[in-house]
Amino acid sequence: MTATEWLPFTVCAAALIGLGLYGLVTQPLLLRRVIAFNVIGSGIFLLFGALSGSESAGTDPVPQAMIITGIVVALSATALALALVVAHAREGGRDP
Amino acid sequence: MSLPITALVLCLTLPLLGAIATVAAPRHATPLVTSVAGLMVAVTTGLTSHVAVHGPVVVALGEWAPPLGIQIMADGPAVLFLLVNALVMAAVVLFSLAPIGQPGPRSRLAQTFWPLLLLLWGALNAIFVSRDLFNLYVGLELASLAAVALVAIERKRDTLNAALRYLLFALTGSLLYLLGVVLIYAGHGTLDITLLAGELGMHPTDALAIGAMTAGLAAKTALFPFHVWLPPAHAGAPAPASAVLSALVPKASLYIALRLWLEAAPGAGDAIAVNVLGWLGALAVVHGSIMALRQERLKLVIAYSTVAQIGYLFLVFPLALGAAGAVGSGVADSAWNGTLFQALSHALAKAALFLCAGLILEAAGHDRIARLAGVAQALPVTLFAFGLAAITLMGLPPSGGFMAKYLLVTASLEGGVPGWGLIVLAGGLLAAAYLYRPMASAFRHPDQESAAPFTTVAAWRQAIPLGLAIASLALGILPAVPHELMGGMP
Numbered sequence: 001m002t003a004t005e006w007l008p009f010t011v012c013a014a015a016l017i018g019l020g021l022y023g024l025v026t027q028p029l030l031l032r033r034v035i036a037f038n039v040i041g042s043g044i045f046l047l048f049g050a051l052s053g054s055e056s057a058g059t060d061p062v063p064q065a066m067i068i069t070g071i072v073v074a075l076s077a078t079a080l081a082l083a084l085v086v087a088h089a090r091e092g093g094r095d096p
Numbered sequence: 097m098s099l100p101i102t103a104l105v106l107c108l109t110l111p112l113l114g115a116i117a118t119v120a121a122p123r124h125a126t127p128l129v130t131s132v133a134g135l136m137v138a139v140t141t142g143l144t145s146h147v148a149v150h151g152p153v154v155v156a157l158g159e160w161a162p163p164l165g166i167q168i169m170a171d172g173p174a175v176l177f178l179l180v181n182a183l184v185m186a187a188v189v190l191f192s193l194a195p196i197g198q199p200g201p202r203s204r205l206a207q208t209f210w211p212l213l214l215l216l217w218g219a220l221n222a223i224f225v226s227r228d229l230f231n232l233y234v235g236l237e238l239a240s241l242a243a244v245a246l247v248a249i250e251r252k253r254d255t256l257n258a259a260l261r262y263l264l265f266a267l268t269g270s271l272l273y274l275l276g277v278v279l280i281y282a283g284h285g286t287l288d289i290t291l292l293a294g295e296l297g298m299h300p301t302d303a304l305a306i307g308a309m310t311a312g313l314a315a316k317t318a319l320f321p322f323h324v325w326l327p328p329a330h331a332g333a334p335a336p337a338s339a340v341l342s343a344l345v346p347k348a349s350l351y352i353a354l355r356l357w358l359e360a361a362p363g364a365g366d367a368i369a370v371n372v373l374g375w376l377g378a379l380a381v382v383h384g385s386i387m388a389l390r391q392e393r394l395k396l397v398i399a400y401s402t403v404a405q406i407g408y409l410f411l412v413f414p415l416a417l418g419a420a421g422a423v424g425s426g427v428a429d430s431a432w433n434g435t436l437f438q439a440l441s442h443a444l445a446k447a448a449l450f451l452c453a454g455l456i457l458e459a460a461g462h463d464r465i466a467r468l469a470g471v472a473q474a475l476p477v478t479l480f481a482f483g484l485a486a487i488t489l490m491g492l493p494p495s496g497g498f499m500a501k502y503l504l505v506t507a508s509l510e511g512g513v514p515g516w517g518l519i520v521l522a523g524g525l526l527a528a529a530y531l532y533r534p535m536a537s538a539f540r541h542p543d544q545e546s547a548a549p550f551t552t553v554a555a556w557r558q559a560i561p562l563g564l565a566i567a568s569l570a571l572g573i574l575p576a577v578p579h580e581l582m583g584g585m586p
Contacts, residue, residue, distance in 0.1 A: 017275070024268060033264060040271050044278055051282035062164070063281060066230050070274065073237045077267055080241050084248055084260050091253040 009050035016043030030088070034081045041074040100153045103143040104170050104225065107178055110136055111218035115211045122207050126193065129210045133182075133189040136217070140182040144175040148581055162288035167227040172581035173436055177224040177351065180440050183567060184343050184447040185217045188336045191451055191560050208249055209337070216242040216340060223348045229277050229287040232352050236273065240266035240316065243345045246337040247329045258328035265315050265325045269349070272312030279305035289360045296361035306361060310373070313356075316349035319373075319410060320380035323403045327387075330399040335454020338395065342402045343447040347439050350409050358416060358432065359586040370413040377410025378519045385526030394456065394463040394534050398449045401489060401530060404523060405442045408504065409435055411516050415507045416585060427511040429584030434503030436582045437571065441496025444568035445488035451561040452482045456538075459550045465534050470542035474550035477558035479538055484565035486531040488572075491524040496571030499579075 020040030027033055045067045052063035114132035118125045147153060152171040156162070170178070192209065219238035226232050244266060248259035281287055283299035296302055318326040330342045384404030391397045415431035455478045456471055457463045472479045491501035501520050508517035571578060 024264070030260060037264075037267050037271070040268075041274075044271060044275050047275075048278045048281070051278065060285075063278075066281075069230075069234060073234060077237065077241060077263075077270075080244065081260075081263055081267070084244070084256060084263060087248070087251055088253070088256040088260060091251065091256060 006050045009046060013043045013047035013050060016040070016046065030085045034078060034085065037081070038074065038078060045070055100143060100146045101155050103139050103146070104153050104155055104168065106139050107136070107143065107221045107225065108218060110139070111214045111221065115214035115218065118211045118214065119207070125210055129189055129214070130193070132214065133186040137182045137186050140175070140178045143170060144179045147172060147175045148577060162291055163286035166231050167288060167290070168225045169227050170225050172583045174224045176436065176440055176578055176581055177347070178221055180443050181217065181220050181224070181344055184340060184443060184564065185213065187447060187451070187560050187564050188213065188339055191557060192336045194554065194557055212242050212246050212249070213340065216246065220344055220348050223351060227289045229280065229289065233270065233274055233277055236316070236349060236352065237270050239345060239348055240270060243341055246341060247333045249337060250334060255332040258332045262325045262329040265322065269312040269315035272308045276305040276309030276312070289355055292360045306356065309356060310353060313349045313353040317346045317353070318403060318406055320376050320383055320403065320407065323380065323384070326403055327396055327399040330402060331393065331395040335450055335457060339447040339450035342399065342450055343443040346402070346406055347443060350406070350439065354412070354435070357413060362417065367418055370417045373410050374414035374418070374516060377407040380404060380407030380410070381519055381523040385523060385530060388530040389533070392465060394453050394465055397465070397530055397534060398446070398453055401527065402446060404527070405446070405489065408438050408500070408520060408523060411504060411519065414513070415504065415511060415516060419511070419513065423511045425585065427507045430503045430507035430510070432585045433579060433582045434500045434507060437496055437503060437578070438500035440578070441488050441500060441568045441571045444564050444571070445485040445497065448481055448485040448561040448564035448568065451564070452478050452485070455553050455558060455561070459553050465537050468534060468537040469540040470550070471538040475553060475558060477555065477562055481558070481562040481565045483535065484569060485561070486535065488568040489531060490527045494572045495569045499572045499575050
């Protein structure tokens, strides 16, 4: 891929990471923070994919395997976070 | 497969298999968990003695060599952490065998506590032996998820709050680490620590990568000012869980930071960055100790003490990589060995302290320091164990903590930066102050009218923290073998 091909992806990835970090810091609601975490994760995976395609020799398959692993890890983390948020709400806890 | 390689593979697979088996057959959980714990102690002891005699054990998974494959390696520092992990975990398993013990009723113990404990055990072992930065990420995330679930295990509102806060810090930390991994892979095309050694720092994005990874790891290690999640989480969890969380989990992320800075990128850290890390460590020592002095509950004192003790571990960066490390390789070696001594002896001593606090909580029904009078008469063995563990945290001889402080102070004096050594000594004095308060209160005779009855605690359970405390002293009494295994700067 040439620079004009991969540059839009990396710019989008950086924007997603920045947006997610902003949300994580500024949003007080727990559910929104969990979503912000997922936005950052998506940005990082996009960055990984975009950078792995930037070589002239073609696409490197190793990052794709890592992205899939990373998505699985992020999914389980999100599941635990949501379970905790639900349990917290059941116990009468409010968003800080 | 040869025997040491089998042992190394068992270190990773046995706890995970045990976790699945415990979930599948909760009726047989007790024999399952105890046999897994016993086997793991045997396997790690064997592996440690093999590495001590014959040197590191290296396995390329599936015979795929790096950069394509993943390598796991049990070198000296790795086996020391594996062994301490096994000792603490086995002690916690034994401790939680008692039917009236925390946490909660027996069925929940089998269904949630033990599987999570074994899962955490496997994840920590994976971190200690892994040589691949992405593999380390998976281990780190697995350890965080198990640790957060352990905090929330009692489902009380306060602990759920603490667990959520912990989870947000841990997840943000992992993502920052992952961002660094992505940038390193894009720059170098490999994530193997051995292949990266000497290469890291050459690429323009490496500074950003290492910065993001270090910030993420610092948040997970609870370095000041990212420590706010630690005291409520560690003090709120049930005592056996707190023992593991405080003793081992922060060490895992620190271990990755050490591997990253000292092994993969020894030349990459510039003077400002390593001094910032050192200063944050020093602030953690002072802030954590002062906060520990001001707490009213025993478990909170011990939790804030963890914040302070973690601070020492970050002094290795200015001592080994800054101007002091340039004086001679001896300085960097002392700093490295001292840091490992501190990490290992703190793990053993802190696990002992939390188990002692758990026993006191069981016997007295509370852990308010002001109302501990008479505990020393009711639980003499527990208080003895508490005292022995306190010796390590203060850094008095003969203990692993003394070896750590001695080596760190030596490094700072020989390196011409005595300020860091002063922090270490001041931290020891502050530790003496905050550990004296609960001890003094426990040794007071109770007033006749206000004397609260104590529930009796079985002697064998009191012996468990005593064993851990003695192990932390043994590191200082017999330091030669562990010192040999640490082997100075990698």
